[in-house]
Amino acid sequence: MNLNKNGAAGRGKALWRSLDDLADTPRFREFVEKEFPNHSEELFHSTSRRHFLKVMGASLALAGGGGLSGCLRWPGQEVLPFTSRPEGRIPGVPVEYATCFEMAESVEGVIATSFDGRPIRVDGNPEHPGTQGTASAVMQASVLGLYDPARSTEVTHASKGGHSSSDWNDAHKQIREEFKTQVAADGGKGIAILSEPSSSPTLHRMRRHFQRVAPAATWYEYAPISRDSERTGSALAFGRPMRPHYDFARARVVLCLDADPLMSHPAALSLNRGYAASRNSADSDPSSTEGPSISRLYSIESTLSVTGSVADVRMPARNVDIPLIAARVARALVGDGAPADVAAALERAGDLDPQLKSLVSDLDAHRGSSLVIAGDRQPPEVHAVAHLINMHLGNYGLTVKYSAVPNPDRTRSHSDEIAELSTRMAAGEVDMVVILGGNPVLDAPADSAFGASLAKVPTSVRLGLYEDETSKLCQWHLPQAHYLEAWSDGRAWDGTISIGQPLIEPLYDGRTPAEVVSLVVDDEPSNAHGLVRATHESLAGKIGSFASGEEFEGAWRRWLHAGFIPEAGSTLEIDSQVRVGGGWGAGLDALLSAPAGTELVFVADHSLDDGRFANNGWLQELPDPITKIAWDNAAVIAPSKAAELGVEMGDLVRLETDAGSLEMAAFLLPGQAKESITVAVGYGRKIFDRVAGGVSYNLAEGAGFDVYPLRSVEAHRSGHAAVKISKASGSYELATTQDHHVIDTLQWEEEQRRIGQFIRVVDVGEHPDSHHIEQEVAAAGPHHPPLKSLFDDVKYSGHRWAMAIDLNVCTGCSACVLACQAENNIAVVGKDEVAYGREMHWIRIDRYFRGDDVDNPEVVHQPMTCNQCENAPCEQVCPVAATTHNAEGLNDMVYNRCIGTRYCSNNCPYKVRRFNYFNNTKHPTEQEQMVYNPEVTIRSRGVMEKCTFCVQRINKAKVQAHNERRNVSDGEITPACAQTCPTQAITFGDLADPDSRVSQKQSSARAYKMLEELNIKPRTSFLAKLRNPAAGEEGQG
């Protein structure tokens, strides 16, 4: 017995209980463990003074808290202070990390803001070439998904009477066992993996690894909203799948064939930047008499898309008619220049429609600076036609470039893959299926009967964020890690490799798809960090992304900091040697004779995408950019078609396709093609009883219609289906944030008159004169007597914060609405309250239809938020002075002084004030509270709130500048809406600085103030919208 074991330097245990204790023998350890199972740790390791103080301090705090809690109103919490502050961590100071967000087979580089360890915001990564600091609504709302109360919290396993909880060890043991048996038997012939399309190099690596281990197994890929036709279309044209990269900034004439590049495109954010540049060049120089030179955008589409809504010339057409239109345009432009079989097909397309003549001559006149884009819902042949036209017009290499696709091995389309997997499962050929993400039971084509087939598979494993429709039919449900909890990677659309790092320990022990593959394939499953790092360690060598001699660790840290691998650049090689080949003429020919009748077009929802964000309160409440419906989808039909059917807004209609039938609410949308009905997928899920966002609203109370049952494999492939529509009995309340009631003729005419003043639009040629613009903008305003005020003008000596909103580049995408919601803790109120007109958004996008042509109206968008009037009407009427002016001209709202008379809201001509009719943040769960931005007060019931120009950001920047003994520089402060706007339509700054961007914009020829005639002196200027309709088509569009 070595009594000196602990005391090599002569310092043995100071106190010992027995000789055994002193010697610390194994026998003694065993005894202690048996005797004091919970305290063995303390008995072995002597208590340090520091530890003692920690425990005593905590006990005291607990005792105090517990003793006092009887008379305290807040819930008791255990707060243990750090005894020493971790390096680099300052409590209360938000920390930003770069990570990446994957959707639609492409990632966006984002910056996630973490406050005391909890992610609260997601913004675009300013350095990332794709986002450059901007973000879409969906990206920003993704942070709410992290705290979704409906997320699955544990591994579950099917047993009698439902799923019972299990754990990862059991899951690993059993699934791995099953996998090994299968592989040993026949190479894993009966094993299938179904994943979502992903750009992740790590997942691709794991896929290869999986294929090596189980060579006979099949890896399927499926997405309900697929971009396959783009891929297949380029394969038709060029002989191999290519990825087109568009450059809007260089294009003077753009034709969108059922395409929505500004909203529904993986690279929408960078396309938006290009679009904005093409609309506003030379505008920044007010001294130049030569006005801006702007591009012209044509759009031919069945439903009004975001891109279509900003098009200069728009033409509604059925989806199925677009191939013919495309072919006729191609015939006029390319003619015999096409490969022989294609030329023959084009010949049969016939002559150009008269209204397309100016389009064709326009494209022809802009060789090298035009661009034709085909949409995802068009068949591959239309994409091929678009490529053909672009090549022929010499746009190749200028406005459009082609690169290889990141995964050229996938040869079959998603439609084929899901159909095959269903068939095999139904036939009993699949013994084990692992579903990584997605939700195929909900969104697989109806006629593939995926759910019924899945139920026949003996071993089914599902990794998902929610225990949803698919999980319920699987044996195993594994909780997925949210991307903010996980290590991940991916490629942006342009090929930039991005790396995603977690900001928080997984809340529910979730894992990533790559980890689950490893769990199935490996005996010792790797963790996501190891997997991602290994991928890039091996890739780094190949792409030479760090200088020789540099340790990988250094590069890895640099990449994590940047959020992407800057040295690697775009990893997709731009192909400069593409040629359009033939072989698809017959396919095109078959499309030219479109069947008559009504078509049903399935589109991804602007908010919920394919339904994956159905439980995200922010996105549910975000009004659709075009229809302004929140919480619902609807059968979007043309007013003329509705008149034919005798259907009014909200009436139920019956839709019958080859896959099924459904009754759903109708929404009458001007600009919709007459024989085309559009439905957004992803709604009508009734499985969760609490929506993320702190609202006690239940999706089962009404949140749209599930249209997946109407969609067959064929409809998934082609994007549309033939439909029989008839009026059903009854109606349904759609909650819209605009046009709440039926507008009569009187109101319609008045609305038209006012829109002319509120949203000033100038029709220009390509090189308009800025004096002309200035005159037109001024002439559009109302005539009013000289304005005199009862009150003395306030003299401002310091900053004068102001905003300029450029209507010319606003597309209505609504990213700003969500940015504001996330930044300012804006409450989600639920469908019923939205229907009542009580939505809380501080900024909204007003969408108006202009003109008398109901079938094809002009659309204008106007972001509307507090104009921070200098002579604010709201301030004068508040009896308790709860809304007052500050020295910098901001109209401040003092929540704790507000008694809620709502007089200010009545007197606000812009109607931007929002009232808390109920306690909208009454019962947030512990997780839901985590998303709140601590810089902004949570408003209670009965108080008014409104846009503050993100005063918390202003003050933060001012404090920082003050500490650094300098002035706040222009651009240092950006409100959330301005920061995120994909086209940078919103400019914020200081009017006291004549050189600031906002001063420049406010002195632009296009600048005007809305409702100035009320003498309220708004601080916000709007910049008039420029339209560039084709010559001879003035007024049409």
Add this chain to the structure above:
Amino acid sequence: MKDLKGFINPNLTPGWESPETLNTWDKPGSRTPLIGAGNTDATVTEKVCRVIEGPPTIGWIIFFLISASALSLLGILVPYLIFTGVGVWGVNNPVGWGYAIVNFVFWVGIGHAGTLISAILFLFRQKWRTSINRAAEAMTIFAVICAGLFPGIHVGRVWFAYWMFPIPNQMELWPNFRSPLLWDVFAVGTYFTVSLLFWYMGMLPDLASVRDRAKEKIRKVAYSVLSLGWTGSNRQWHNYERAYLLLAALATPLVLSVHSVVSFDFAISQVPGWHSTIFPPYFVAGAIFSGFAMVMTLVVPARHLFGLKDVITMRHLENMNKIIMVTGMIVGYAYLVEFFIAWYSGNEVEKFTFLNRALGPYAWAYWIMVSCNVLTPQIFWFKKMRTNLKVMFIVSIFVNIGMWFERFVIVISSLANDYLPSAWDYYRPTIVDVGILIGSFGLFFTLFSLFCRFLPFVAMYEVKGVIAGQEHAERQEESAGSSTEEGASPATAMT
């Protein structure tokens, strides 16, 4: 009414008059008695006091129970509102003010007739006011209580509503004196205080009469306390009359100011349809209009139930009907002027607002308002209708409805469609809105029925003064008639 026949010119009266309508005719050169001729001081006291001294009638009990049940609705809904939030109402984003403010303005308007009758008509020596002023003043007090309820409960945070009062406080924050809502607090507060004092002071001699007649101990003590030691001494009467005159003079401008200030809530704002200089006179006329209608609604059944037909005679009612007709036409004129100005000003937004009122989504409310307020009172051009109890009761109900809708149209249709078409919405009241409106009527009628039971319904001492004057005039006439057979000159008959 034995001698009334003599006043009637047979050439002027058609054959349909009933004994009740006889004193609505004037004989040139003499005064028609206001009070039934059989009345003496004693009968008036007896008739009025009988109401509060006898056991409650079945009619009163039923009426009280109905009113009290409606009041209990208020008792349930107001706490529900306060604990849940004003979202239980139909108010929404453009329409921030709903039924609560409509009801507020409606009740304040009702509260106008009382002080007008007692103060302004007093200053103008209109003796016919004496039979109805007590009831009308009581109605005023109760209507202002109903009105005062609404600004309090309509705010989002009721528990801080007291911040509207200029109370020195530790926050060192004062209300915003630029806000018309604050002016409202002062205007309505002052009006209520002065009206209450005026009413109570005017009741002192009558309370003393009741005290003197009281036989039970509790009654005696209660009325003793209430009558503040009134003895009816000459000196008391002298001071009393002075004070009454002064209070009347003080109350008179308030009649005009309170509704003018209430109208500033709208006129000061810049909501099209609110922002209008016509509002103060228009609101005051409307208030008098609705106030008289409400007096009519209350008095017609009350005089029947309490047997006061020859104290509150047809002549009183007819006079009120004339006022209803005149103010109704002023209101109608205001409606027209609003349209004219909307066109004449060249303000397109204003023009739309008014066209939208008459033709837009709230056209139904607008036309209810016009037909009730402008068309129905026109029936009073006909004396036969003016003196028909059923007709005047129905018209008064219509006017009440119409004036409620006037406020509905002003408040809601203006807000629902103001500047930005994107914000336009349609206001839908909820069951709570309706319940609280009914509850406020419950409060009003409960208070009024208690008033009928416990306080003298008619200002006895003032009526007695009228009787005295009447007798004096009759005596003079008789003596004049005997001395000069040709008849007295009208000037001497006037006293």
